[in-house]
Amino acid sequence: MGALEGLIFGLSVAVQPQNLMAALAGALAGTAIGVLPGLGPVAGVALVLPLTFAFDPTTGLIMMAGIFYGSMYGGSTTAILMNIPGESASVVTAIDGYKLTKKGRAGAVLAIVAVGSFVGATLAIVGVLVAAPVLASVALLFGPAEFFALTAGGLLVLSRISGGSFAAAGFSCLLGVALGTVGQEAVTGQNRYTFGVLELTEGIGLVPVVVGLYGIAEILNLVETSLRRPELVKVRFRELFPRRDEWARAVPPWLRGTGVGFFFGLIPGPAATLSSFASYRLEQAVSRHRAEIGHGAIEGAAGPETANNAAATSALVPLLSLGLPFTPIGALMISAMMVQGVQPGPLLVQQHPDIFWGLIASLYIGNVMLLVLNLPLVGVWVSLLRIPVWFFVPMLLIVASIGAYSVHNSMLDLWVLLGAGLVGYAFNKCRVPLAPLVVGLILGPEVEKHLREGLFLSQGDPFYFLEGPIAPAVWGVALLVAVVGALRRRGRPEPAVADG
Amino acid sequence: MTALTQRTGRAAIGLLGLLLAAGYTAAGLGLPLGSADMPGPGLFPLVVGPLLALVALGLLREGWAMRDDGTPLDLPAGEEARRVVLVLAALTLHFVAMPWIGHLISASLLATAVIRLLRGGWAASAVAGVALAVAAQFLFVRLLQVPLPRGELGYWLGM
Amino acid sequence: MSPLPFPLPRRGLLAAGAAAALGAAPRRSHAAAWPSRDITFIVPYGPGGSTDPISRAFCAQLEKILGVNIAVENKPGGAATIGTGTVIRARPDGHTIGLGSNSSLMFQPLINQGLAWSSADDFTSVVKLVDLPAVLAVRADAPWRNFEEFMAHVRANPRRVRASVSGLRTMPDLTIQQLNRKANVQISTVPFTGGGGEALLALLGGRVEANCGYGPSVRGQVEAGKVRVLAVFQRGRYEMFPDAASSVEAGYDVTLPAAYYVIAPKGLPAEVQEKLTRTSREAVATPEFIAFARNNGYTLDPKVGDAMKAELVEYHDTFRELLAFLNQRS
Incomplete structure (x- = not known):
């Protein structure tokens, strides 16, 4: 079946009432889950997994996918409005998004991000349609050497993503890497730095750390300033909409973000988060307004949010065409198929065209729904800023705690949340950037994993990591970006920490 | 209010970080290192620990060398x-x-x-x-x- | 929308409060009529994978037989020791039961100190659900036509043949090590830790010579003609891949499936244990459960109570010998 035929067939599947309902329910639930700090896409998809057993597999998958990309739409909302990322993919969005909110442009950013999410997802769907069979093999090109280059290089490039001095950013980043080594180590099952605490074997969770570093720290900041702060933020109606120059400035980052996101989605790994960080870094390097990034530039929010939606879409390519789960969400979707007797694998497109094409077509419909849904919601979200601090603070405390707890149903995660909150508060006071810590916590374990896999595979040969055309190329790009970035910074005063 | 400045805060974090890095590395020494073809769980912490110590020293040095422009550490009181x-x-x-x-x-x-x-x-x-x-x-x-x-x-x- | 799978137990707060005020101990005497409230079934793994669905399939049947809700709760972590420990430490009233595997119940205590169990005496063996046999797969274009040719190549090239597995000391890794031990060969295992997917990807990408994993995850690749399954590590042929050699029939006594069981804390009241065992046995014999197991590549091997416990004891010994072999070799 060709792409066009497939799409038409897929649309006929996707518009069946139960599938439309599933897309809508998934998108709505996903938006809600994304907006609530802590409840991330994985938790959301896991929550509906048992529900999907009752549906036909296409319907179940449409719903799960809806939650995934719906939460990508919603995740940025609290990041922009309150400096509290709903999930880790929105950490960089908070940097410029929140600064724009402080300048009274909250509505404009939210609108631009919603449209950007739509653009990213839609273009990615077109890309998937046109090139799915070819793209499937991209994942096969990546082995431990290539992944090591990508993740270690990524650590190098992304560690100074939100400014700060070399030592401050490096410290934050390596602290994240060190925290990432806590827990039962995946290769041999050895416990590291768990000090006999059984719950620590699961490791320091990303969700409690992100919600703590940003959410709890921001709540403490709100409490501290509650005496001096005017309780009502006035948002005039016309300020809900982006100005013409803001629309114009958003277009290049949308397109670049789509490209970055699409690429990272094809590669197994934490695609959504990695792509939003990479997109932000790309904007810092090439945007025409790069000097403003970190101080409240529309590009800093538009790029990353577009990227993570494009990645959420293109990540379906390796999932559906190889039938291999690379992410927790992929594993859940595979599980949903297998329970229903659908065999994921390269033959899925032939054996179950209704699932493959139906899912792709429903992505398109779901994204239209999300756009229609999210633009009017901008006004609602902005009005959240009018909630008085005395109500807002306990509400956030409760929601953040539930979010942190719900990931593993573990009390320990609540203590991690509190600890991360204290660290975030202290780092903000001392202008040590927080984003590198998140980068380190995400990429550190990946770097180690691929390093060790590569050594096992090559039976101890370090030169293995430079074999093939891809790994050296990735290293080259990473080093170039790092060096150019360092040179650009020289002679300039230390930039203010952006996410303080 | 006592004059706690950015300089002090930075140095304090550097010092705490240095202690943390030392403890982290010391605890990591107890983990099996493995061999080049079968790298054990102790390998990576032994790379990360010293690097962490290095950047913590960097923070300390920054605190030391930073011109004390008197930017106060905005601590609540x-x-x-x-x-x-x-x-x-x-x-x-x-x-x-x-x-x-x-x-x-x-x-x-x-x-x-x-x-x-x-x-x-x-x-x-x-x-x-x-x-x-x-x-x-x-x-x-x-x-x-x-x-x-x-x-x-x-x-x-x-x- | 379908009824939610694990609704809240709804006993009125007021009713309970009134009972307390009247001096009636609100804590029910459990022996009287088990189950007197909802049962919690703890799955020590995250949702997805092979463990969560089989648990839910079992609970769906047990729910019907017992007529109460069974809340499936995922408690992953620590190679399944966290959730397993939660079950074993729970009140022995039959209202908390859970999934265990041969790895979590018998292997983990050998390599981890301080767990709440060290042998099969520390918990109640309820019922064995299924086995999931390990399979050996190679690329479709690999030179070996069958398991015998593969083993001949392995014998001639010690340490040169690499098999990707999903982590060291997982069942697939231990299966290969058991093969190394019994056949006196040296296949190197390469651990890929991102779940079974990456180990299989390494095979597809030609980075390793073989992969040891489970049937359901390789089936799609086999059907697409990318991968061939040479052997299945169990006694007889495997329904999913009838052409694959049975390891035992080929002369290698290597059978280390992932085996899944239902466990309860030890010290259940006798009536509760009797009823739990009886109803669980009924649940695994329902046509729905059998059909689910078949479709997903599980091998049914119903064993209850002491028979299940005897099998676990056997695993304990196998694992201990295997560990001694591995420690002596490295």
């Missing part, structure tokens, strides 16, 4: 400090109490205490606090099916 500490204490108590009295009751108490602190008036705070906790319970436990702790108390009450 007086009523502000009292509020921050009390909110932290309430949150800590919430986490301690949750396994015993369950999420619903614990969250009600947390919300009540925080609202009382920020707005005042026990009765109104209690109403708003309980309403908030019940709403959260409804949204997360009922609608989203998150299994929150019911607590020993919940077990005894058969809730």
Whole structure:
């Protein structure tokens, strides 16, 4: 079946009432889950997994996918409005998004991000349609050497993503890497730095750390300033909409973000988060307004949010065409198929065209729904800023705690949340950037994993990591970006920490 | 207010970081290193630990060399400090109490205490606090099916 | 929308409060009529994978037989020791039961100190659900036509043949090590830790010579003609891949499936244990459960109570010998 035929067939599947309902329910639930700090896409998809057993597999998958990309739409909302990322993919969005909110442009950013999410997802769907069979093999090109280059290089490039001095950013980043080594180590099952605490074997969770570093720290900041702060933020109606120059400035980052996101989605790994960080870094390097990034530039929010939606879409390519789960969400979707007797694998497109094409077509419909849904919601979200601090603070405390707890149903995660909150508060006071810590916590374990896999595979040969055309190329790009970035910074005063 | 400056804060974090890095590396020495073809769990921490120590030293040096421009460390004082500490204490108590009295009751108490602190008036705070906790319970436990702790108390009450 | 799978137990707060006020101990005497309230079934793994669905399939049947709700709760972490520990430490009233595997119940205590169990005496063996046999797969274009040719190549090239597995000391890794031991060969295992997917990807990408994993995850690749399954590590042929050699029939006594069981805390009241065992046995014999297991590549091997416990004891010994072999070799 060709792409066009497939799409038409897929649309006929996707518009069946139960599938439309599933897309809508998934998108709505996903938006809600994304907006609530802590409840991330994985938790959301896991929550509906048992529900999907009752549906036909296409319907179940449409719903799960809806939650995934719906939460990508919603995740940025609290990041922009309150400096509290709903999930880790929105950490960089908070940097410029929140600064724009402080300048009274909250509505404009939210609108631009919603449209950007739509653009990213839609273009990615077109890309998937046109090139799915070819793209499937991209994942096969990546082995431990290539992944090591990508993740270690990524650590190098992304560690100074939100400014700060070399030592401050490096410290934050390596602290994240060190925290990432806590827990039962995946290769041999050895416990590291768990000090006999059984719950620590699961490791320091990303969700409690992100919600703590940003959410709890921001709540403490709100409490501290509650005496001096005017309780009502006035948002005039016309300020809900982006100005013409803001629309114009958003277009290049949308397109670049789509490209970055699409690429990272094809590669197994934490695609959504990695792509939003990479997109932000790309904007810092090439945007025409790069000097403003970190101080409240529309590009800093538009790029990353577009990227993570494009990645959420293109990540379906390796999932559906190889039938291999690379992410927790992929594993859940595979599980949903297998329970229903659908065999994921390269033959899925032939054996179950209704699932493959139906899912792709429903992505398109779901994204239209999300756009229609999210633009009017901008006004609602902005009005959240009018909630008085005395109500807002306990509400956030409760929601953040539930979010942190719900990931593993573990009390320990609540203590991690509190600890991360204290660290975030202290780092903000001392202008040590927080984003590198998140980068380190995400990429550190990946770097180690691929390093060790590569050594096992090559039976101890370090030169293995430079074999093939891809790994050296990735290293080259990473080093170039790092060096150019360092040179650009020289002679300039230390930039203010952006996410303080 | 004592003149705590950015310089001091940075040096303090550097010093704490250095201690952390030392402890981390020392604890990592106990892990099996493995061999080049079968790298063990101790390899990576032995790379990360010293690097962490290095950047912590960098922070210390920065604190040392930084021109003390007198930028104060914006630490809360007086009523502000009292509020921050009390909110932290309430949150800590919430986490301690949750396994015993369950999420619903614990969250009600947390919300009540925080609202009382920020707005005042026990009765109104209690109403708003309980309403908030019940709403959260409804949204997360009922609608989203998150299994929150019911607590020993919940077990005894058969809730 | 379908009824939610694990609704809240709804006993009125008021009713319970009134009972307490009247001096009636609100804690029910458990022996009287088990189950007197909802049962919690703890799955010590995250949702997805092979463990969560089989648990839910079992609970769906047990729910019907017992007529109460069974809340499936995922408690992953620590190679399944966290959730397993939660079950074993729970009140022995039959209202908390859970999933265990041969790895979590018998292997983990050998390599981890301080767990709440060290032998099969520390918990109640309820019922064995299924086995999931390990399979050996190679690329479709690999030179070996069958298991015998593969083993001949392995014998001639010690340490040169690499098999990707999903982590060291997982069942697939231990299966290969058992093969090394019994056949006196040296296949190197390469651990890929991102779940089974990456280990299989390494095979597809030609980075390793073989992969040891489970049937359901390789089936799609086999059907697409990318991968061939040479052997299945069990006694007889495997329904999913009838052409694959049975390891035992080929002369290698290597059978280390992932085996899944239902466990309860030890010290259940006798009536509760009797009823739990009886109803669980019924649940695994329902046509729905059998059909689910078949479709997903599980091998049914119903064993209850002491028979299940005897099998676990056997695993304990196998694992201990295997560990001694591995420690002596490295």
